[in-house]
Amino acid sequence: xxxxxxxxxxxxxxxxxxxxxxxxxxxxxxxxxxxxxxxxxxxxxxxxxxxxxxxxxxxxxxxxxxxxxxxxxxxxxxxxxxxxxxxxxxxxxxxxxxxxxxxxxxxxxxxxxxxxxxxxxxxxxxxxxxxxxxxxxxxxxxxxxxxxxxxxxxxxxxxxxxxxxxxxxxxxxxxxxxxxxxxxxxxxxxxxxxxxxxxxxxxxxxxxxxxxxxxxxxxxxxxxxxxxxxxxxxxxxxxxxxxxxxxxxxxxxxxxxxxxxxxxxxxxxxxxxxxxxxxxxxxxxxxxxxxxxxxxxxxxxxxxxxxxxxxxxxxxxxxxxxxxxxxxxxxxxxxxxxxxxxxx
Amino acid sequence: xxxxxxxxxxxxxxxxxxxxxxxxxxxxxxxxxxxxxxxxxxxxxxxxxxxxxxxxxxxxxxxxxxxxxxxxxxxxxxxxxxxxxxxxxxxxxxxxxxxxxxxxxxxxxxxxxxxxxxxxxxxxxxxxxxxxxxxxxxxxxxxxxxxxxxxxxxxxxxxxxxxxxxxxxxxxxxxxxxxxxxxxxxxxxxxxxxxxxxxxxxxxxxxxxxxxxxxxxxxxxxxxxxxxxxxxxxxxxxxxxxxxxxxxxxxxxxxxxxxxxxxxxxxxxxxxxxxxxxxxxxxxxxxxxxxxxxxxxxxxxxxxxxxxxxxxxxxxxxxxxxxxxxxxxxxxxxxxxxxxxxxx
Numbered sequence: 001x002x003x004x005x006x007x008x009x010x011x012x013x014x015x016x017x018x019x020x021x022x023x024x025x026x027x028x029x030x031x032x033x034x035x036x037x038x039x040x041x042x043x044x045x046x047x048x049x050x051x052x053x054x055x056x057x058x059x060x061x062x063x064x065x066x067x068x069x070x071x072x073x074x075x076x077x078x079x080x081x082x083x084x085x086x087x088x089x090x091x092x093x094x095x096x097x098x099x100x101x102x103x104x105x106x107x108x109x110x111x112x113x114x115x116x117x118x119x120x121x122x123x124x125x126x127x128x129x130x131x132x133x134x135x136x137x138x139x140x141x142x143x144x145x146x147x148x149x150x151x152x153x154x155x156x157x158x159x160x161x162x163x164x165x166x167x168x169x170x171x172x173x174x175x176x177x178x179x180x181x182x183x184x185x186x187x188x189x190x191x192x193x194x195x196x197x198x199x200x201x202x203x204x205x206x207x208x209x210x211x212x213x214x215x216x217x218x219x220x221x222x223x224x225x226x227x228x229x230x231x232x233x234x235x236x237x238x239x240x241x242x243x244x245x246x247x248x249x250x251x252x253x254x255x256x257x258x259x260x261x262x263x264x265x266x267x268x269x270x271x272x273x274x275x276x277x278x279x280x281x282x283x284x285x286x287x288x289x290x291x292x293x294x295x296x297x298x299x300x301x302x303x304x305x306x307x308x309x310x311x312x313x314x315x316x317x318x319x320x321x322x323x324x325x326x327x328x329x330x331x332x333x334x335x336x337x338x339x340x341x342x343x344x
Numbered sequence: 345x346x347x348x349x350x351x352x353x354x355x356x357x358x359x360x361x362x363x364x365x366x367x368x369x370x371x372x373x374x375x376x377x378x379x380x381x382x383x384x385x386x387x388x389x390x391x392x393x394x395x396x397x398x399x400x401x402x403x404x405x406x407x408x409x410x411x412x413x414x415x416x417x418x419x420x421x422x423x424x425x426x427x428x429x430x431x432x433x434x435x436x437x438x439x440x441x442x443x444x445x446x447x448x449x450x451x452x453x454x455x456x457x458x459x460x461x462x463x464x465x466x467x468x469x470x471x472x473x474x475x476x477x478x479x480x481x482x483x484x485x486x487x488x489x490x491x492x493x494x495x496x497x498x499x500x501x502x503x504x505x506x507x508x509x510x511x512x513x514x515x516x517x518x519x520x521x522x523x524x525x526x527x528x529x530x531x532x533x534x535x536x537x538x539x540x541x542x543x544x545x546x547x548x549x550x551x552x553x554x555x556x557x558x559x560x561x562x563x564x565x566x567x568x569x570x571x572x573x574x575x576x577x578x579x580x581x582x583x584x585x586x587x588x589x590x591x592x593x594x595x596x597x598x599x600x601x602x603x604x605x606x607x608x609x610x611x612x613x614x615x616x617x618x619x620x621x622x623x624x625x626x627x628x629x630x631x632x633x634x635x636x637x638x639x640x641x642x643x644x645x646x647x648x649x650x651x652x653x654x655x656x657x658x659x660x661x662x663x664x665x666x667x668x669x670x671x672x673x674x675x676x677x678x679x680x681x682x683x684x685x686x687x688x
Binding site: 033034042045046049050052053054056080084085086087089092093095096099108109110111112113119122123124126127131148149152153154232236261262264265268287288290291292293294295 | 377378386389390393394396397398400424428429430431433436437439440443452453454455456457463466467468470471475492493496497498576605606608609612631632634635636637638639
């Protein structure tokens with residue numbers, strides 16, 4: 001039987017039923033194959049897709065979304081600033097985990113880097129809303145978003161990577177303060193009586209506060225606090241400063257992996273040995289931290305757990321007065337940059 | 345004037361004209377603010393978005409897409425396999441460049457990691473097609489896609505990161521063979537009389553072929569060829585093998601940055617110095633290569649140029665018989681891993 005004879009004439013568009021008949025499956029199997037929702041055997045899926053191609057069938061998602069109001073899709077808005085978001089392995093690893101979590105729930109994930117200002121985020125949220133996307137996860141850039149403005153768009157949204165929780169906002173974030181305490185305590189446990197900090201120097205920044213409070217609590221000298229943005233270049237500049245000091249600190253807590261990678265490079269270049277001359281612990285625990293030299297001891301953010309929780313929270317949306325912040329504890333992953341661990 | 349009075353009654357949905365009137369701008373400015381296409385002053389945009397929020401205006405993109413057939417959006421399908429695609433800094437950097445290129449043309453980009461088999465790609469392409477996405481860029485995983493099946497979906501598509509060009513397929517790829525020649529020649533120019541290879545050992549793989557041909561042409565001993573997948577772990581295993589050799593090769597060409605990072609880690613661990621004991625050159629030139637220790641000399645893929653060309657090609661789509669492969673030359677970026685460059 002030739003393909004031409006079997007196809008409906010040009011006067012009629014192929015329907016889902018036509019595809020099902022040609023592939024010898026039920027209508028539901030056609031739907032599952034094209035949209036997910038239930039597993040379809042590989043051979044069956046291939047038969048369905050062949051029938052779709054043969055008949056030129058186009059399930060009109062726009063029309064269907066108009067009717068059902070759902071496209072079984074989540075959106076992920078990532079902040080695109082002077083530092084490209086994907087330059088940071090923490091964000092790429094997070095995006096990857098969110099995609100996997102969405103897929104396990106039968107949802108596709110459309111990611112879109114967006115300038116971090118509120119106007120751009122609102123524009124993109126509107127764009128997703130009008131495409132019947134079911135919910136949007138927003139990783140905010142600098143500055144906070146006005147939840148009232150975002151709520152009025154009428155699409156469920158949730159804030160990821162949240163540093164400062166806000167009343168009435170569903171959000172997810174790591175316990176940054178607790179992580180900084182872990183990192184600083186660990187350096188002190190190695191016997192260092194002075195710990196320096198490289199990162200955002202701001203009394204409201206939890207990593208800065210955790211470092212400060214731990215040094216004070218344990219009676220250890222606060223090493224210098226060197227300002228750095230969350231990127232490699234800025235960490236590199238801070239590392240050069242450290243290497244040039246008359247009496248460099250013997251221990252450094254870096255507020256992110258990227259900062260630590262920059263510090264590492266600078267110390268290597270200046271012949272300062274890590275961990276022998278300077279012990280280093282960082283924050284994030286991303287892929288790149290494992291393959292630096294020496295490998296970084298780092299507070300690992302519980303990325304998979306946070307991704308899972310964020311997808312669950314957006315799909316099982318609660319009433320506005322039940323919205324809340326969910327905080328997740330990281331764990332210290334011991335590698336080489338903090339010094340040798342001797343058996344007790 | 346209170347908000348309530350100004351809003352249209354619940355019996356009528358707010359229109360674009362209502363928004364324009366309230367914000368004191370033209371209808372076109374409302375469109376530009378919400379969908380891009382022309383710059384809008386920040387203060388004006390905020391006024392428009394405030395009016396959108398006040399009136400609860402929802403421009404129905406699904407309805408509009410049905411009418412116009414265009415949503416001013418491109419899709420990017422990335423291969424998600426056993427190695428998460430975003431673990432590879434080359435792909436994240438490429439995705440970032442494509443997003444920037446799309447934005448310059450006034451298009452949003454929705455990225456979606458997808459299992460690399462043809463069935464999954466076809467499903468996702470269908471999904472984009474039915475949302476009136478204007479075109480889709482596909483980074484294929486292992487195995488080649490059948491262009492006939494993809495063409496029948498009826499959405500413009502283009503293949504990125506192409507190793508093997510196919511007749512009738514619009515595609516973009518780097519000159520892998522030429523890059524491997526550059527890398528191998530450079531190691532030989534450092535005086536090495538033997539160059540090893542770590543990567544995919546396959547006569548059809550252009551990087552393997554480039555290394556092989558250059559060794560033969562310049563009469564240099566082919567060092568061992570060690571198999572490696574394109575990830576850090578596999579490069580690490582190859583690096584351990586190299587370190588354990590009685591007579592390790594003095595020069596190594598690694599077929600990707602990730603492989604080289606794994607090799608580096610293994611050599612560090614075994615006390616083999618790069619570049620003094622083993623000179624190393626890699627391929628890709630991604631962000632991570634710059635901050636490894638030592639920093640990697642690498643053949644940099646012209647990512648921005650390829651991204652720009654891919655967006656242009658998909659938007660200025662040519663007839664099927666004019667489709668073609670576009671190949672881009674990389675450049676050798678000299679850093680420390682290949683050895684000291686002395687002034688001539």
